[in-house]
Amino acid sequence: MNARLSPFFTVFATVAAGTAMASNYLLQPVLPAVADTLGIDVSSAGLIAASTQIGYMLGILLIVPLGDVFDKRTQIIWQFLILGAAIWLAALCTSPALFFLACIVIGMMATNAIQLNALGFQLSEKGSTVGTITMGISAGILLARFVGGAIAQARGWQHMLMCTAVLMLTLAVAGGVAMPSSPPRGKTAYRQVLASLPGLLGRYALLRESVMVGGAWFFVFSMLWVALMLHLQAAPINLDPTATGLFGLAGLAGLLMARYAGALADQIGSRAVITLGLLLVLGGVAILYLFPHSISGLVIGVVLFDLGCFSAQVANQTRALRLEPNLRSSLFAVYMFCYYAAGALGSLSAGYIYQQSGWRGICISAFIVTAMGLAITWKNNKNTSLNIQTVK
Template sequence: MSAQETLTAAAISQTPQPSRKIIFTLATGAGLSAATLYYNQPMLSTLGQAFQADVSITGFIPTLTQIGYALGILLLVPLGDRIDRRALIVFKSLLLALALLMCSLMPTISGLLIVSLAIGVMATMAQDIVPASAAMAPMEHRGKVVGSVMTGLLTGILLSRVVSGFVTQYWGWQSMYLLAALSIALIGVTVWRLLPRFEPDTDLSYLSLLGSMASLWRRYAPLRKAALAQGLLFLSFSAFWSTLAVMLADVYGFGSAVAGAFGLAGAAGALAAPLAGRMADKQGPETVSKLASALVALAFAAMFLLPLLPSQGQIVLIIASAIVFDFGVQSALVAHQTLIFGLEPPARGRLNAILFTCGFIGMAMGSALGSQALAHFGWVGVVVLTTLGGVGSLIVRVWK
């Protein structure tokens, strides 16, 4: 790697917009790594049958995965400000591929739970890729570039359910984990060959790096609002998607493939990410985040109408709600990232870590609360929970 390929803070400010090839690589890497967090959701009913466990137990698989992700973001993502992000991404891809391979070989539900936690920790390579894209983009195009990478990340999340549902139903859940391990290994090799080195933004020790996150939290009120609002949106997002497959199986008799196909509706919403990035560049991320939170609240509240509709109408409403609320969640996320990346550029990794730690605490809470709501109150309990999350986010955004 030549000296010209090493990114420094000074060079970044003069760097033209990254090539389409690099943006595509970053988007693909973000999508494949983030997808590993969600492959388990459409297969929960299948896993319950395979291990003779009910939803109160299998619900902890996505919960522990999200907890692992939050821990990885808090403890590992800040390292991107101190060491070469390319090396960090490749190292995590190796460990993530190994964890996925182990998951495919697990003979017990307890082992699956433990390895799911490890998958969550290492899947944080997605959150090393996003700050890398921001660092490579000139300021006037940062929202657009980050939005493009987030499209890959979010599409990966949502299409993961489609792929997982289909593979699980026709080839078994072990095959899904094997395919995931292969995809992560391939993206690790591609990132190592294609991306440049990244010069560290700080020489702080690891403990000082972690300690500085508390200072960033206290210093920037916009960061606190963004983290809390996104956490509430992710709570709703996770509560819906982590319970949908079980509800569809119980109420409508749908299998894993059909349940996973509902991810296509969410993927349509994820296409909003570049649009949201451009809107954030022109109208400001504050405006975009408020509109997005309102959209999420309305989309979930619409599902209170389900009992009034025939079965086919119910399915149509669920799909429409998924498109709209995913559009809102992804737009809010891009707006919040655009906002925080401009607060203190040398601390982008830590700022992103704070945002996503709060976000995935919300995700973990959503998985746990959603499964309990479904078990005790049925789908209406999930709708109440998700609607409250959207309303709470809107309140945070408009509160002065």
């Protein structure tokens, strides 16, 4: 075993990446309560979810590439410190403008989850390693809704954010012990790294495919989860925030599958795993459409949906990281910027589509966009290998 890839690091990276990512989703189960506190319309609640995703996009574009310039350990620690401060500020906000600004900073600093994943991949290039840390990220996304909803219902959403801020500061301290030093392999200026990002899409055909396919399912994932939080608290279901957050646990099957999806992609190829994942997403969306007011039907649909999304994500992400060993943070930046741009559009559109067309309108939109991602995958399936191609 590589001495630098200790079990302690893997455990820390998995937990820390998941906790950082969770900060983007903690408020989803209490969107109506936050909207009421800030004095904004519930139909605009998607803006709350979208603000952290917009911040995440900016962080991907401006902060993640720093991993190719500076020591990743130092960068991750500083991001946890700033993340904790931004979450505390959000808890104190009563002004919508200041709150949205704090959420944008939260999203930017939550990109340390990407740096942790890139650091893990640098220490071990196996798909299973990426899958393990991705499993932590998936857990953060899923458990955030339950934990956020439960604490917010018991003590208020502001108190929930304060507890989270303290946790982020604790992870900053722990990271100094758990993470190995990771200086950049080359001496590339930050400005040069940023200038190179657009060219990566033109250079790698596989990266373009990964961006389009990943963007399709993350648009669907973000749209559906924001709409689901609204749908579950509306008539005739009328669940409280804690019960709404419990739906996050319905996606645990996808979480448990994440690590195995990476190993499976190593064996049978990424496109095969992505295809299987998207087919599961379509099946889950179909069930969600057919049983809009059945708790058991919604649970089954969410299980299949999340299982497909997380499985496809691991395979898609692993193949993108293999393209250029010396530019992994930059590749992550391009891939995840496009990925979260699609997610932000999904969150922004959720409230409007749900208000105009209801839950079934959400499901129809999800089915169409997922089918587009599947069509792109099938079209490129004639390249039977992982085709790490450079466009001349």
